[in-house]
Amino acid sequence: MVIKSYSKVNLTLNINSKSRKGLHEIQSLYCLIDLFDEIKISKIKNKDKIVFTGPFKKFIKNNNNSVYNLIRKLRKLKLISSYYSIIVKKNIPVFGGLGGGTGNAAFILRYLLKKKVKDKLINNLENTIGSDFKLFFRKQGFVKNLKTIVEIKKKRKFYFVLIKPNIKCSTKEIYSKVKRFSRKKRFNNSLFRNRFKFLQHLCDSKNDLQFIVERKYPILRRLLRNIKNEKGCHFSRMTGSGSVCYGLFSNKIVAKKALNKLKRTYPKFWFSLAKTV
DSSP states (O other): OEEEEEEEEESOBEEEEEOTTSOEEEEEEEEEEEEEEEEEEEEESSSOEEEEESTTGGGOOTTSSHHHHHHHHHHHTTSOOSEEEEEEEOOSOSSSSSOHHHHHHHHHHHHHTTTOOOHHHHHHHHHHHOTTGGGGGSSEEEEEETTEEEEOOSOOOOEEEEEEOSOOOOHHHHHHTOOOOOOOOOOOGGGGTOHHHHHHHHHHOOBTTHHHHHHHOHHHHHHHHHHHTSTTEEEEEEOTTSSOEEEEESOHHHHHHHHHHHHHHOTTSEEEEEEBO
16 A cells, blocks of 8 residues: 655744743644655564655654654554554655654554544644644644644645755754744634635745744745745745745746746755645
């Protein structure tokens, strides 16, 4: 069985507060995109075998990764009894803010439990996998707080030019530098009924972590400015804690032209063209 493990893009990201335990309360509009890792799963005897292949395999630790931790936790909870061979082809950049590793765990869980995954289990597994875990069970949504995601039922189709400079961002390090917080926002469902209003809202929004990363890596600021200047680009932004940057487009042809032009400007960076799932 081959599973497509999709990645995510944060359309907006606001940091609202920090708890005494060190957790940051966030709000975010996000969507899943069709850039995916390929996962092959089959039953075997005696012992689980987890292997990573693909262009980004070298960044994965064998005994400390989301897939290994998921299988170990499921076995501890007695939710699985069989042993598995799991081969993950890593097409999604690591340390990019696209949630590739967390997504791997989410899509494997859905497969093993035949897609019947209850919210209680997702919340339980978040401590093991990561706070982005619940995002991968909805194609588009609004993270209202750390415990609540509101699904966006009116799906919008967008295209993304994704670019990763040769920068590895540590999520822990970037969040540790957050000093200012944004006010919490109410979920406004009317925004999603009108395409123009939704796009305008996205254009007027931001990623609170972007300034921190730009300050450490000035090339990110120049890259984002160049993406935004491309014809047909509604806005450019960094996803998550970085370092992947993107431009959002409504038209695939225009997005592809922008990608090809930017490739010539930044020949050593990683590129991809993706769309909403």
